[in-house]
Amino acid sequence: MSINWLLLGIGITAAVILLFRDWRITVAALLLNYVAQAFFLVEQQFISGDLPIFGFAVSTLLIVKVITGISVALILGITALTFSREYGLENLDEFGMAELRRAARAAQRQRANQPFQFSEYVLPFWAGVLALLASLILPRVYAIAPTVASDFVWYWLVLTGILTIATAVDVLKIGLGLLLCVSAVDVLYMAVVSTPDASGLNVIPLALLSLFHLLLALAVAYLSGLLYGRLKTLDLSELYR
Amino acid sequence: MLYLLLIFFPITMAISTFILRRRSELVIFAALGTVLTQVWIALQLPIDQPTRFLGVTLTLSTLGQVFLLIFLGIGVFAFVAARHLPHGENFVPITLLTLAQISGVLLLQDPFITTLLLASTSLTTVLTIVDLPVGASALVSTRVIAAALKYLVLMVVATVLMYIAFVLTDVFQPGELPGRISLARFILALLATSFALRLALIPFHTWLTDLVDYAETLVSAVTITLLNTTSLLVLILVFQSYPMLLVESAEVLFVIRLGALVSVIVAGLLALAPASLRRTSAYLILYHCGIVFYGLAAVSELGLAGAIFGAFNQTLAVMLLFVSLGLLERPDGRTPGVVRRDLLRRWPVAATGLIVSGLSLLGLPPLGGAMSHLLIYQAAAEKGWLELSILLLGTLLAGLGLARIAAERLLGPGEDTLVVEPLMLGETELDRPPQRRLEPEPPSAAVLTLLLMLITLGVGLYPQPLLAVIDEAIRGLAFIQAL
Numbered sequence: 001m002s003i004n005w006l007l008l009g010i011g012i013t014a015a016v017i018l019l020f021r022d023w024r025i026t027v028a029a030l031l032l033n034y035v036a037q038a039f040f041l042v043e044q045q046f047i048s049g050d051l052p053i054f055g056f057a058v059s060t061l062l063i064v065k066v067i068t069g070i071s072v073a074l075i076l077g078i079t080a081l082t083f084s085r086e087y088g089l090e091n092l093d094e095f096g097m098a099e100l101r102r103a104a105r106a107a108q109r110q111r112a113n114q115p116f117q118f119s120e121y122v123l124p125f126w127a128g129v130l131a132l133l134a135s136l137i138l139p140r141v142y143a144i145a146p147t148v149a150s151d152f153v154w155y156w157l158v159l160t161g162i163l164t165i166a167t168a169v170d171v172l173k174i175g176l177g178l179l180l181c182v183s184a185v186d187v188l189y190m191a192v193v194s195t196p197d198a199s200g201l202n203v204i205p206l207a208l209l210s211l212f213h214l215l216l217a218l219a220v221a222y223l224s225g226l227l228y229g230r231l232k233t234l235d236l237s238e239l240y241r
Numbered sequence: 242m243l244y245l246l247l248i249f250f251p252i253t254m255a256i257s258t259f260i261l262r263r264r265s266e267l268v269i270f271a272a273l274g275t276v277l278t279q280v281w282i283a284l285q286l287p288i289d290q291p292t293r294f295l296g297v298t299l300t301l302s303t304l305g306q307v308f309l310l311i312f313l314g315i316g317v318f319a320f321v322a323a324r325h326l327p328h329g330e331n332f333v334p335i336t337l338l339t340l341a342q343i344s345g346v347l348l349l350q351d352p353f354i355t356t357l358l359l360a361s362t363s364l365t366t367v368l369t370i371v372d373l374p375v376g377a378s379a380l381v382s383t384r385v386i387a388a389a390l391k392y393l394v395l396m397v398v399a400t401v402l403m404y405i406a407f408v409l410t411d412v413f414q415p416g417e418l419p420g421r422i423s424l425a426r427f428i429l430a431l432l433a434t435s436f437a438l439r440l441a442l443i444p445f446h447t448w449l450t451d452l453v454d455y456a457e458t459l460v461s462a463v464t465i466t467l468l469n470t471t472s473l474l475v476l477i478l479v480f481q482s483y484p485m486l487l488v489e490s491a492e493v494l495f496v497i498r499l500g501a502l503v504s505v506i507v508a509g510l511l512a513l514a515p516a517s518l519r520r521t522s523a524y525l526i527l528y529h530c531g532i533v534f535y536g537l538a539a540v541s542e543l544g545l546a547g548a549i550f551g552a553f554n555q556t557l558a559v560m561l562l563f564v565s566l567g568l569l570e571r572p573d574g575r576t577p578g579v580v581r582r583d584l585l586r587r588w589p590v591a592a593t594g595l596i597v598s599g600l601s602l603l604g605l606p607p608l609g610g611a612m613s614h615l616l617i618y619q620a621a622a623e624k625g626w627l628e629l630s631i632l633l634l635g636t637l638l639a640g641l642g643l644a645r646i647a648a649e650r651l652l653g654p655g656e657d658t659l660v661v662e663p664l665m666l667g668e669t670e671l672d673r674p675p676q677r678r679l680e681p682e683p684p685s686a687a688v689l690t691l692l693l694m695l696i697t698l699g700v701g702l703y704p705q706p707l708l709a710v711i712d713e714a715i716r717g718l719a720f721i722q723a724l
Binding site: 096192204209211216238239240 | 397
């Protein structure tokens with residue numbers, strides 16, 4: 001029995017996004033997830049090579065998907081790297097400045113009082129186990145895509161995406177969950193619409209899907225930056241306090 | 242060419258206005274010019290003459306043209322109101338961008354593209370929710386960020402569900418595979434959930450109440466009037482494109498209708514509970530969304546005509562509601578932070594606008610909502626007296642909610658009765674502080690409110706032209722004939 005490494009890659013990277021909290025790990029996992037998805041679509045022959053590069057027939061769509069993944073990761077990564085920078089403070093009045101100082105102190109206190117706790121990973125872990133079981137069963141019970149592998153991939157991505165949103169404690173992670181859900185739709189569209197019985201792939205929906213990934217990443221980055229600038233933390237509990 | 246102009250001209254103007262966004266007056270006039278040009282282009286477009294571009298069909302139906310003109314009209318009202326009502330510095334460019342995307346939704350017939358365009362309108366709306374006015378000295382509220390985040394998450398989830406449904410329709414074959422849930426039912430359930438999220442039906446409504454509570458009134462107005470109504474039109478387009486979904490899923494249609502009834506009755510109950518002016522307005526809108534969705538889920542000529550008429554009425558009434566609300570919330574020269582109960586005396590035009598819009602949402606004659614309500618009640622009567630009774634009860638509850646908020650906030654006695662005290666020993670008239678003069682309502686905003694009220698009244702008194710257009714559009718819908 002041969003191991004499908006791309007399938008494994010998609011599975012592990014999505015699980016890492018679900019489990020871990022550190023943005024350095026999760027954004028890197030998202031990038032790898034995008035790359036693995038692009039190569040998976042080529043491997044499953046949903047898209048064929050049409051661009052000769054160094055003697056190999058490479059698909060334009062593969063390049064588009066990889067570029068989309070890199071762009072999304074860059075948008076989120078650069079935003080996370082520049083969280084500590086202050087913007088638009090010149091117009092703020094004294095009350096606003098005092099509020100920011102108070103938020104910075106509160107965030108610092110919270111970070112100091114929150115040591116690593118293993119129990120925080122229990123819920124995402126069991127959610128991941130549940131998603132894995134469902135993703136293994138659903139392709140057999142309710143197959144939609146032409147292959148079991150592609151069915152597993154889209155079910156797994158959509159379930160880990162939803163569970164990431166449900167178990168998220170910060171805004172950036174909610175964004176990653178949303179991006180996983182949109183990736184699931186992307187895989188399902190490519191797998192189903194490219195079958196002979198379907199209407200066939202069209203360039204505009206594909207372009208718009210990639211654009212939607214980028215716009216969503218931008219919206220998440222903007223909200224994350226705004227929240228961090230306001231509360232000096234991405235923690236959702238602070239947002240609703 | 243005109244089709245592309247209709248989509249790309251506002252995009253280029255949105256970029257231009259974004260660059261000039263700090264010069265508010267200039268940007269508003271540029272936006273007004275853009276929308277009026279859009280109206281001219283929309284009137285020049287041929288009706289029902291499809292054209293192909295990059296493998297995609299572009300066409301404008303009669304219904305599409307009517308709603309496109311309504312949306313552009315709403316854009317004009319929003320830009321005029323923006324001269325007096327608070328809004329973020331990017332409000333004008335983003336509204337222009339939204340109008341471009343909505344033009345695309347109405348012109349493009351591909352469900353995948355439509356879904357993604359609807360989703361991108363939601364993403365741009367997120368930016369307007371958290372937008373601060375030019376040179377604001379305050380921080381953005383955490384509640385506003387929370388409302389924007391909730392809106393973003395729910396709209397992306399709705400997009401994912403809608404997209405999965407459309408992918409499934411692409412391979413859907415009529416007839417059931419033995420031993421599994423019918424694909425038609427699954428698709429309809431996905432579509433119903435996604436559109437319930439977009440149209441803010443209870444229990445998927447929390448984004449709307451948060452939006453109304455925390456976002457600027459103009460942002461709420463544009464989001465609800467443009468995006469919700471467009472979603473409804475897309476749903477009609479879906480039914481038109483895939484009538485077999487409805488034929489094969491009568492039980493799902495019953496569940497959807499039941500959901501709409503629950504939405505109407507719960508929204509009515511929520512409107513009754515003590516709440517702020519904004520929150521009660523949100524519940525009235527939720528009630529109306531439920532009524533319109535019921536009309537659509539009734540899948541009959543009467544119900545559909547009522548739903549389309551209701552969607553038209555909603556755009557007008559909601560715009561009027563938020564313009565009035567924005568005017569009522571202006572600093573009025575009195576001590577801030579006090580809950581006022583005499584708003585009708587202080588701001589007569591704005592308070593009347595709020596009452597009229599509320600009554601129009603309730604479908605009270607002779608306002609614009611009366612005809613749509615009547616049609617939907619008739620459609621409900623066809624389904625049985627129980628469904629009609631629930632709708633009527635919901636309307637009664639929402640009406641009581643409106644009466645409550647009017648009594649609490651609008652119709653109270655004047656709070657500015659000036660008691661003239663006699664001069665004290667040694668005091669002259671010159672020693673007294675100058676008499677406080679409260680500013681009247683801004684004339685152009687008052688005229689705008691009056692104009693919206695007159696249009697609402699005009700549509701209520703003379704609905705025949707609009708009904709004729711809707712009837713003609715419905716006759717062309719294959720799914721109504723098929724059912």
